[in-house]
Amino acid sequence: MSTSPQRALKRVLIANRGEIAVRVIRACQELGLETVAVFSEVDRDAVHARMATYAFPIGPAPASQSYLRMDKLLEVAERSGADAVHPGYGFMSENAVFAQAVIDAGLTWVGPPPSAIEAMGSKTRSRQIMQAAGVPVVPGTVEAISDEAELMRVANEIGYPVMLKAASGGGGKGMRRVEDDKSLLRAYVAARSEAAKAFGDDAVYLEKFVVRPRHVEVQILADAHGTVVHLFERDCSIQRRHQKVLEEAPCPVLPEETRQAMTAVAIEAARAVSYEGAGTVEFLYGGDGNFYFLEMNTRLQVEHPITEMITGVDLARAQLRIAAGEPLWFSQEELSITGHAIECRVYAEDPENGFLPAPGTITRYREPTGPWVRVDSGVYAGFTVPLEYDPMIAKLVVWGRNRQECIERTDRALREYRVTGIRTSIGFFRAVLADPGFLAADYTTAFITPAFLDALSAGDDGVERELAAITAAIAQYEKDHKAAPARSGGDDGSAWKRAGRWHGTHRYPR
Amino acid sequence: MTYDVTVGERVFSIRIDRDKAGGWAVQVDDAPPRHIDVRRPEPSVLSLLLGDRSVEAGLAPRDDGWEVDLLGRGYHCEVVDPRRAALKLGGGAGEGAIKTSMPGLVVRVMVAEGDAVAEGDPLLVLEAMKMENEITAPIDGRIAAVHVSAGESLEAGAKLIQIEPIDGDEES
Numbered sequence: 267m268s269t270s271p272q273r274a275l276k277r278v279l280i281a282n283r284g285e286i287a288v289r290v291i292r293a294c295q296e297l298g299l300e301t302v303a304v305f306s307e308v309d310r311d312a313v314h315a316r317m318a319t320y321a322f323p324i325g326p327a328p329a330s331q332s333y334l335r336m337d338k339l340l341e342v343a344e345r346s347g348a349d350a351v352h353p354g355y356g357f358m359s360e361n362a363v364f365a366q367a368v369i370d371a372g373l374t375w376v377g378p379p380p381s382a383i384e385a386m387g388s389k390t391r392s393r394q395i396m397q398a399a400g401v402p403v404v405p406g407t408v409e410a411i412s413d414e415a416e417l418m419r420v421a422n423e424i425g426y427p428v429m430l431k432a433a434s435g436g437g438g439k440g441m442r443r444v445e446d447d448k449s450l451l452r453a454y455v456a457a458r459s460e461a462a463k464a465f466g467d468d469a470v471y472l473e474k475f476v477v478r479p480r481h482v483e484v485q486i487l488a489d490a491h492g493t494v495v496h497l498f499e500r501d502c503s504i505q506r507r508h509q510k511v512l513e514e515a516p517c518p519v520l521p522e523e524t525r526q527a528m529t530a531v532a533i534e535a536a537r538a539v540s541y542e543g544a545g546t547v548e549f550l551y552g553g554d555g556n557f558y559f560l561e562m563n564t565r566l567q568v569e570h571p572i573t574e575m576i577t578g579v580d581l582a583r584a585q586l587r588i589a590a591g592e593p594l595w596f597s598q599e600e601l602s603i604t605g606h607a608i609e610c611r612v613y614a615e616d617p618e619n620g621f622l623p624a625p626g627t628i629t630r631y632r633e634p635t636g637p638w639v640r641v642d643s644g645v646y647a648g649f650t651v652p653l654e655y656d657p658m659i660a661k662l663v664v665w666g667r668n669r670q671e672c673i674e675r676t677d678r679a680l681r682e683y684r685v686t687g688i689r690t691s692i693g694f695f696r697a698v699l700a701d702p703g704f705l706a707a708d709y710t711t712a713f714i715t716p717a718f719l720d721a722l723s724a725g726d727d728g729v730e731r732e733l734a735a736i737t738a739a740i741a742q743y744e745k746d747h748k749a750a751p752a753r754s755g756g757d758d759g760s761a762w763k764r765a766g767r768w769h770g771t772h773r774y775p776r
Numbered sequence: 777m778t779y780d781v782t783v784g785e786r787v788f789s790i791r792i793d794r795d796k797a798g799g800w801a802v803q804v805d806d807a808p809p810r811h812i813d814v815r816r817p818e819p820s821v822l823s824l825l826l827g828d829r830s831v832e833a834g835l836a837p838r839d840d841g842w843e844v845d846l847l848g849r850g851y852h853c854e855v856v857d858p859r860r861a862a863l864k865l866g867g868g869a870g871e872g873a874i875k876t877s878m879p880g881l882v883v884r885v886m887v888a889e890g891d892a893v894a895e896g897d898p899l900l901v902l903e904a905m906k907m908e909n910e911i912t913a914p915i916d917g918r919i920a921a922v923h924v925s926a927g928e929s930l931e932a933g934a935k936l937i938q939i940e941p942i943d944g945d946e947e948s
Contacts, residue, residue, distance in 0.1 A: 439907075460908060463883075463903075463908075507907070614905075615905075616850070618849075618850075620909075622878055622904075622909060623878050623880075623904045623905040623907065623909075624878065625878065625879065625904070625905065629819075629820045629834075629836055630818060630819075630820045630821060630834050653879050653880070653904060653905060654905075655905065656905060657905045680847075680848055681847055681848070683848060684821075684832070684834060684845070685834070685845065685848075686820050686821070686834030686835065686836055686843075686845050687820070687834075687836045687843075689843075689850040690848070690850075692848030692849070693847065693848035693849030693850075695848070696847070696848060723784075725784070725849075728786060730846055730847075730849065730851070731783040731784060731786055731788075731851060732783075732786075732788060732804060733824075733826075733831055733833070733846055734783055734833070734844040734846055734851035734853055735781035735783050735786075735788040735790060735804070735851075735853055736788075736790060736802055736804065736812070736824070736826075737822055737824065737831075737833040737835065737842070737844045737846075737853075738779075738781050738783075738835075738841055738842040738844055738853030738855050739779045739781055739788075739790040739792050739802070739855065740792060740800060740802075740812075740814055740822065740824075741822065741835050741842050741844075742779055742841070742842065742855045742857075743777055743779075743792050745837075746777075746857070
């Protein structure tokens with residue numbers, strides 16, 4: 267593709283849903299491109315289907331019958347007259363076969379070449395490629411382990427704690443930390459089962475658990491003409507079940523020389539697979555200052571907006587322009603970090619109850635606004651969060667001149683964020699932002715401990731609970747008396763009315 | 777009108793009445809009563825002025841009361857009218873029933889009727905929103921009934937497993 271001439275895009279099919287489909291539609295609209303949305307049976311009302319220029323149904327709610335159906339997506343691409351396909355993240359975004367099929371259909375694939383997706387798609391293979399390119403990797407097996415005795419031997423050789431990881435995995439699924447021989451086999455069986463379910467591949471490998479690790483990743487952009495730049499790093503260490511929940515950019519503890527080394531390695535990694543478009547190279551940054559290659563995500567990341575906030579580069583627009591064959595319109599030297607940005611991934615789940623998913627209908631929805639506050643979302647009051655997809659409903663992204671200001675502003679925005687009808691992680695983020703370890707930027711991927719969650723569930727000193735109880739009692743009273751013919755005239759209310767004011771010591775018989 | 781409102785482990789006895797000013801007089805437990813001005817600016821929002829403190833709360837009805845959200849946190853408030861509660865006594869049978877709070881798919885069932893389990897033992901695995909969630913035994917006990925099987929789709933509130941405590945001083 268590196269010799270391909272510029273292709274003028276006109277109409278882009280977005281093979282995704284939710285906030286990322288909305289994000290891509292925005293970029294397309296700014297560039298004057300028409301958009302083609304696809305929607306499953308439960309998403310006819312969804313924001314992306316209403317925002318796009320065209321919208322096509324692609325089947326029943328389960329993703330395997332809609333958003334993951336290559337044949338249907340290609341059929342809609344043809345019927346709609348789209349000349350490009352943007353996959354968003356998740357779903358088909360890292361499917362090399364789909365990318366190739368899009369290209370074979372004569373369309374522009376807004377993403378890296380299928381060969382790069384394939385090379386980085388298997389964690390085992392990407393490790394080999396990175397090692398060959400001289401990129402540091404975490405000690406462990408390169409091959410998937412299929413033999414229990416071998417598993418035991420390798421675990422003891424590299425030393426506990428170790429991590430079990432799905433070879434085709436991502437997002438923490440199929441991942442297990444193991445402390446000793448005793449729990450190794452059970453974790454192995456569980457990791458394989460989860461990997462098979464999530465990725466259709468039960469291959470699992472083993473690697474050393476790096477002590478006091480942070481998850482730091484580098485954003486890169488590469489054009490079709492051999493130019494690769496980095497857009498600095500993001501710290502994504504605040505995770506639950508190995509899934510990122512809050513990210514910040516830049517990484518608040520990265521020494522400048524480490525930043526330079528890490529970004530240089532990221533560019534090497536991209537070059538090693540002849541990368542094009544937006545990509546992310548993920549590293550484990552150990553407490554000892556060493557960093558190791560984890561994987562490369564060959565797509566736009568969920569957390570890309572914080573990089574946009576500190577660099578001023580619109581990554582979704584950049585993807586489309588690069589896909590159209592345009593050479594990069596800025597150089598590495600022109601890029602710099604301005605201020606600080608934080609993203610909170612708002613999930614429909616209950617942090618006080620083991621982060622259990624909390625699907626349901628949103629009855630009230632009000633997003634925060636004000637200076638330097640951005641919300642990428644795909645929900646509204648009246649929207650039912652479907653059971654079938656990822657429970658993330660929105661991303662709150664906030665910029666500040668420095669980290670402190672950014673934290674204060676993020677907390678302010680969280681206070682403004684109103685979601686009624688389902689539980690969300692909004693309150694949880696306020697607890698994270700108030701945590702002394704977070705404020706001091708002294709945290710690791712193990713930040714969310716059982717103790718942290720216990721403190722969250724224990725909650726406040728009871729004031730908020732009392733307010734909630736009062737609210738509920740008033741609501742109940744209104745409900746109980748709505749049916750009554752004339753309001754509040756009767757029974758125990760009237761005596762009180764006649765008294766006209768309270769007597770503090772007065773107790774009422776029940 | 778008095779309600780018993782349970783939030784987490786706390787039970788509040790809330791005496792509530794309209795007052796002359798068109799607002800509400802609210803007394804919580806033994807605390808002095810307070811005047812509260814209440815408005816409903818949106819269908820599922822209550823705006824409260826407690827004295828001069830402004831509080832905005834979101835409200836969603838639940839079977840046993842209300843889900844109230846304040847500043848990003850949800851509070852499940854079970855509301856009981858003590859005068860009516862007496863009528864419901866003896867309804868029973870809820871003891872030891874493990875239910876699912878979310879809709880989902882049963883991936884695996886690890887126990888069978890008659891099994892003895894210890895607190896924390898895995899009972900079954902539920903999948904919702906692509907995540908597997910292990911449901912564990914809340915108490916030491918014996919499995920009295922298994923209501924679901926692998927592959928089954930469940931609505932929120934569905935009964936999963938009936939567990940009965942095993943302890944020496946059980947009534948016989």
